[in-house]
Amino acid sequence: MIRAGLTALIISVPLAAPADGIRATGDLGVVIERATGSVLVVDQSDRAALCRVEGLGDLSHASLTFSPDERFAYVFGRDGGLSKVDILTCTLENRLVQAGNAIGGAISDDGKLVAVSNYEPGGVKVFDAVTLEQVADIPMGSKTVGLADAPGSRFVVATWDTGEVWVLDHLADPANPQITRIEGVGANPYDALMTADGRTYVVGLFGEKGLTTLDLWQNPPQPRRILPDYGKNQPDLPVYKMPHLQGWTLAGSTYALPAVGLHQVLWVDAASGAETSRTDVAGQPIFVTARPDGRELWVNFATPDNGAVQVIDGMTHQIKQTLQPGAGILHMEFTPRGREVWLSARDDDKVVIYDTRTYQKLGEIEAQSPSGIFFTARAHRTGL
Amino acid sequence: MIRAGLTALIISVPLAAPADGIRATGDLGVVIERATGSVLVVDQSDRAALCRVEGLGDLSHASLTFSPDERFAYVFGRDGGLSKVDILTCTLENRLVQAGNAIGGAISDDGKLVAVSNYEPGGVKVFDAVTLEQVADIPMGSKTVGLADAPGSRFVVATWDTGEVWVLDHLADPANPQITRIEGVGANPYDALMTADGRTYVVGLFGEKGLTTLDLWQNPPQPRRILPDYGKNQPDLPVYKMPHLQGWTLAGSTYALPAVGLHQVLWVDAASGAETSRTDVAGQPIFVTARPDGRELWVNFATPDNGAVQVIDGMTHQIKQTLQPGAGILHMEFTPRGREVWLSARDDDKVVIYDTRTYQKLGEIEAQSPSGIFFTARAHRTGL
Numbered sequence: 001m002i003r004a005g006l007t008a009l010i011i012s013v014p015l016a017a018p019a020d021g022i023r024a025t026g027d028l029g030v031v032i033e034r035a036t037g038s039v040l041v042v043d044q045s046d047r048a049a050l051c052r053v054e055g056l057g058d059l060s061h062a063s064l065t066f067s068p069d070e071r072f073a074y075v076f077g078r079d080g081g082l083s084k085v086d087i088l089t090c091t092l093e094n095r096l097v098q099a100g101n102a103i104g105g106a107i108s109d110d111g112k113l114v115a116v117s118n119y120e121p122g123g124v125k126v127f128d129a130v131t132l133e134q135v136a137d138i139p140m141g142s143k144t145v146g147l148a149d150a151p152g153s154r155f156v157v158a159t160w161d162t163g164e165v166w167v168l169d170h171l172a173d174p175a176n177p178q179i180t181r182i183e184g185v186g187a188n189p190y191d192a193l194m195t196a197d198g199r200t201y202v203v204g205l206f207g208e209k210g211l212t213t214l215d216l217w218q219n220p221p222q223p224r225r226i227l228p229d230y231g232k233n234q235p236d237l238p239v240y241k242m243p244h245l246q247g248w249t250l251a252g253s254t255y256a257l258p259a260v261g262l263h264q265v266l267w268v269d270a271a272s273g274a275e276t277s278r279t280d281v282a283g284q285p286i287f288v289t290a291r292p293d294g295r296e297l298w299v300n301f302a303t304p305d306n307g308a309v310q311v312i313d314g315m316t317h318q319i320k321q322t323l324q325p326g327a328g329i330l331h332m333e334f335t336p337r338g339r340e341v342w343l344s345a346r347d348d349d350k351v352v353i354y355d356t357r358t359y360q361k362l363g364e365i366e367a368q369s370p371s372g373i374f375f376t377a378r379a380h381r382t383g384l
Numbered sequence: 385m386i387r388a389g390l391t392a393l394i395i396s397v398p399l400a401a402p403a404d405g406i407r408a409t410g411d412l413g414v415v416i417e418r419a420t421g422s423v424l425v426v427d428q429s430d431r432a433a434l435c436r437v438e439g440l441g442d443l444s445h446a447s448l449t450f451s452p453d454e455r456f457a458y459v460f461g462r463d464g465g466l467s468k469v470d471i472l473t474c475t476l477e478n479r480l481v482q483a484g485n486a487i488g489g490a491i492s493d494d495g496k497l498v499a500v501s502n503y504e505p506g507g508v509k510v511f512d513a514v515t516l517e518q519v520a521d522i523p524m525g526s527k528t529v530g531l532a533d534a535p536g537s538r539f540v541v542a543t544w545d546t547g548e549v550w551v552l553d554h555l556a557d558p559a560n561p562q563i564t565r566i567e568g569v570g571a572n573p574y575d576a577l578m579t580a581d582g583r584t585y586v587v588g589l590f591g592e593k594g595l596t597t598l599d600l601w602q603n604p605p606q607p608r609r610i611l612p613d614y615g616k617n618q619p620d621l622p623v624y625k626m627p628h629l630q631g632w633t634l635a636g637s638t639y640a641l642p643a644v645g646l647h648q649v650l651w652v653d654a655a656s657g658a659e660t661s662r663t664d665v666a667g668q669p670i671f672v673t674a675r676p677d678g679r680e681l682w683v684n685f686a687t688p689d690n691g692a693v694q695v696i697d698g699m700t701h702q703i704k705q706t707l708q709p710g711a712g713i714l715h716m717e718f719t720p721r722g723r724e725v726w727l728s729a730r731d732d733d734k735v736v737i738y739d740t741r742t743y744q745k746l747g748e749i750e751a752q753s754p755s756g757i758f759f760t761a762r763a764h765r766t767g768l
């Protein structure tokens with residue numbers, strides 16, 4: 001009862017003046033509140049919430065991307081909703097339901113196009129970033145997953161039903177992208193990852209073992225299988241959740257990634273694609289995220305171990321810290337130069353903040369069932 | 385006469401409303417106007433100047449760094465001046481002359497400390513980023529060069545007179561940094577470079593051949609010599625300018641760097657420190673800067689070839705474009721995801737903007753003897 005009352009209070013009271021004159025945006029962020037269809041705008045420097053924006057629909061599996069000026073967040077909801085939030089004025093500037101069921105999106109490197117990956121009706125739709133008017137509709141005869149931006153007004157996406165990767169090049173004509181279609185990627189891609197340089201696209205496969213990578217500097221890119229034993233037919237425990245490929249990390253020349261159904265983190269040589277070692281961890285890992293300097297990797301876990309977070313030394317591959325930041329740790333976001341990490345504790349209704357050098361807790365912020373945390377510095381990176 | 389008249393006009397007329405209500409900062413930048421002691425605040429999205437801030441002293445060899453929220457630029461002048469510019473209100477918020485002769489600075493990863501590297505009286509001074517009050521003064525018995533931030537409230541600097549590197553760790557007590565002093569780095573360091581992960585510090589030597597690297601993950605770091613023939617006793621042409629080490633690029637596992645006194649770019653394997661190949665270019669290179677995706681490197685040149693810019697393919701190491709963007713090209717800055725490059729044409733009094741995919745000119749901005757161009761996304765990166 002007390003908990004419910006507090007939550008109601010949070011909803012009804014403005015958290016702060018959303019637009020008190022002048023405010024820079026480099027230290028802002030947006031937290032998805034998955035159960036209430038709302039987002040919380042947060043300030044890294046003050047370790048505080050600024051305001052809440054509501055009415056974004058089903059955010060049970062939501063992500064977002066930022067405009068290059070860091071003013072607008074484009075929020076991709078599971079219900080096909082595409083919402084444009086002005087984080088400086090704390091308003092929902094525009095919203096449309098562009099499909100029946102969607103799974104993420106991306107913004108082009110010139111900031112002009114926002115693309116959304118759809119389960120229903122499938123394919124990709126592309127919108128004008130200013131007006132949200134539809135610019136292009138590319139049906140692919142399949143559900144699509146793992147949509148990411150690549151340099152040069154390009155988007156890359158994988159097709160669940162047909163096992164392909166499509167590269168959409170909008171450089172010459174935004175409304176009529178040149179399409180490069182790569183077949184034979186593997187059975188049922190369920191997610192994908194773009195490396196930070198926009199060169200390598202890694203596709204996770206649900207329908208068979210292993211993963212497929214594509215070198216986008218090749219013309220046309222050729223599918224290459226790596227980690228042939230990854231993912232299928234090997235769990236010794238029930239698989240509670242297929243790990244997102246965004247839970248992978250490329251630190252130096254080594255990938256660190258969550259094993260599927262095992263209490264292990266895998267280390268893979270990026271050049272050869274071969275596994276080099278494993279680290280035993282406290283549960284089934286979900287995200288294996290490098291601190292921006294690559295010296296440490298922070299790991300969170302699927303239920304029932306989702307109250308723990310472990311820190312792995314990037315050189316020795318040994319566990320160096322085990323923390324218990326809260327209940328239901330769904331996501332970890334580092335401040336851009338890595339000094340702090342912000343963790344969403346869904347079942348505690350708060351975001352918890354740690355210093356990554358001292359491992360001391362620095363603060364916490366009330367939030368309603370928080371999931372993804374997104375800092376504005378993402379606006380300046382490829383593949384996010 | 386016409387040129388002088390235009391310049392006077394630019395000075396006397398406000399360029400735009402500097403604070404027209406709400407403005408996000410992710411797409412802003414600051415251009416150093418070296419001859420007039422002023423800086424120009426620019427907007428990437430509009431490809432336009434917003435306003436000018438004057439009274440910053442001698443900016444003939446100036447650099448700057450941004451606060452984490454991207455609101456403030458800390459400008460380091462050659463005359464020892466440290467100026468704090470509010471780029472949202474377009475005002476000089478604070479300024480002090482902290483030394484007789486200075487050469488760059490850095491901001492700590494928590495945004496709380498600003499450090500300046502001094503020629504006269506030498507050593508490093510550290511200031512509170514909010515008030516500019518002095519926090520620490522670390523005399524080193526030497527001129528200092530190549531000051532850079534490292535993760536964990538640390539600064540790293542090289543000493544010209546004594547051939548050392550000092551690591552200043554302000555984590556436990558900002559006013560009394562723990563000092564790690566590494567001797568035997570080499571004769572007369574003249575500049576240094578920090579890699580983007582904050583791990584490797586590369587020191588250029590004026591007093592002997594070769595360069596020295598330090599792995600800051602070692603405790604204590606051990607000096608390691610690389611490229612034993614680099615820099616001295618080999619020029620076949622007069623050396624017009626020692627290249628800044630900020631002109632180096634680490635693209636993938638390969639360094640690309642300007643040769644000294646030669647019309648060549650050198651390629652060096654980062655792991656072994658050995659030269660692997662050379663590319664002939666149009667003059668003595670100054671900056672060899674990778675487009676953010678690493679696929680291309682853009683090169684500018686010392687006089688008399690400083691009207692040209694060349695683009696090298698990162699895979700083939702061949703020249704793929706030669707451009708003539710203007711007179712006296714001093715600096716190149718990419719938009720964060722690499723779609724545009726902005727070039728300062730000092731002797732044309734303008735900044736010129738190119739699309740990095742089509743190589744078409746997109747626009748230009750009037751500026752007074754522009755030199756360095758700094759976009760706010762730098763706030764989120766280590767070692768800048």
